[in-house]
Amino acid sequence: ARQFFVGGNFKMNGSISSIKEIVSNLNNAVLDAEVEVVVSPPAIYLQLVRESIRSGIEVAAQNVYDKPNGAFTGEISVSQLKDSNINWAILGHSERRTILKESDQVVASKTKYATENGVSVIWCCGESLEEREAGKTVEVVTKQLEALKAQVSDWSKIVIAYEPIWAIGTGKVATTEQAQEVHKAVREWLKSVSDKVAEDTRILYGGSVSEKNCGELSKQPDIDGFLVGGASLKPAFVDIINCRK
Numbered sequence: 001a002r003q004f005f006v007g008g009n010f011k012m013n014g015s016i017s018s019i020k021e022i023v024s025n026l027n028n029a030v031l032d033a034e035v036e037v038v039v040s041p042p043a044i045y046l047q048l049v050r051e052s053i054r055s056g057i058e059v060a061a062q063n064v065y066d067k068p069n070g071a072f073t074g075e076i077s078v079s080q081l082k083d084s085n086i087n088w089a090i091l092g093h094s095e096r097r098t099i100l101k102e103s104d105q106v107v108a109s110k111t112k113y114a115t116e117n118g119v120s121v122i123w124c125c126g127e128s129l130e131e132r133e134a135g136k137t138v139e140v141v142t143k144q145l146e147a148l149k150a151q152v153s154d155w156s157k158i159v160i161a162y163e164p165i166w167a168i169g170t171g172k173v174a175t176t177e178q179a180q181e182v183h184k185a186v187r188e189w190l191k192s193v194s195d196k197v198a199e200d201t202r203i204l205y206g207g208s209v210s211e212k213n214c215g216e217l218s219k220q221p222d223i224d225g226f227l228v229g230g231a232s233l234k235p236a237f238v239d240i241i242n243c244r245k
């Protein structure tokens with residue numbers, strides 16, 4: 001069975017004091033021991049979180065580069081993450097795809113490099129409102145997946161996050177039916193890699209997940225967890241981690 005997974009993507013939010021508060025809240029909470037939890041603070045706070053968070057919670061960078069080291073101003077390497085005991089990275093978030101202009105190929109290359117060098121990846125995909133309204137959701141997500149498949153061969157270190165862009169930060173969560181439909185299509189597509197990858201790969205939902213809507217979403221057969229933005233900065237994040245209790 002796939003282990004339920006909840007990620008917290010802080011995005012470019014927080015300060016030393018607010019992040020210490022989030023960590024202390026998580027450290028003092030009773031968390032469902034069956035859920036894998038990964039939090040992703042801004043790069044400058046990765047070590048602060050790594051050194052202060054309880055054991056059992058992993059830490060993710062929000063980006064990582066696909067070269068070992070060298071003249072790449074502003075980038076962080078996979079070996080630097082591992083040196084700091086950061087074993088995860090979020091890659092291909094829609095904000096990086098749209099605002100920072102990362103292509104499907106760049107995201108796939110970074111995912112390949114990270115996973116081949118020991119850093120697990122929360123790989124994000126999802127359609128815009130315009131694409132959904134044109135009936136192109138599955139086509140768009142499949143194209144993103146195809147670009148990943150063209151470069152990646154080991155899927156064991158990849159967790160997929162389906163995040164419809166129109167649901168991110170808008171308060172407009174996908175309905176359970178809308179989310180399950182895409183998750184099911186992604187799992188069907190994963191069979192083109194192998195039946196085992198389709199069975200084993202966690203598919204998270206992201207986009208306006210809250211303590212109110214997580215319960216219903218978590219009951220869908222192909223929803224294996226969440227990637228939480230805004231609510232991961234609040235005490236309600238604990239309720240989302242515990243949504244199946």
Ligand code: 13P
Pocket residue numbers: 009093163167168169170171206207208209227228229230231
């Ligand atoms: P919100 O939960 O704030 O909508 O953000 C979702 C997201 O983008 C997580 O990566």
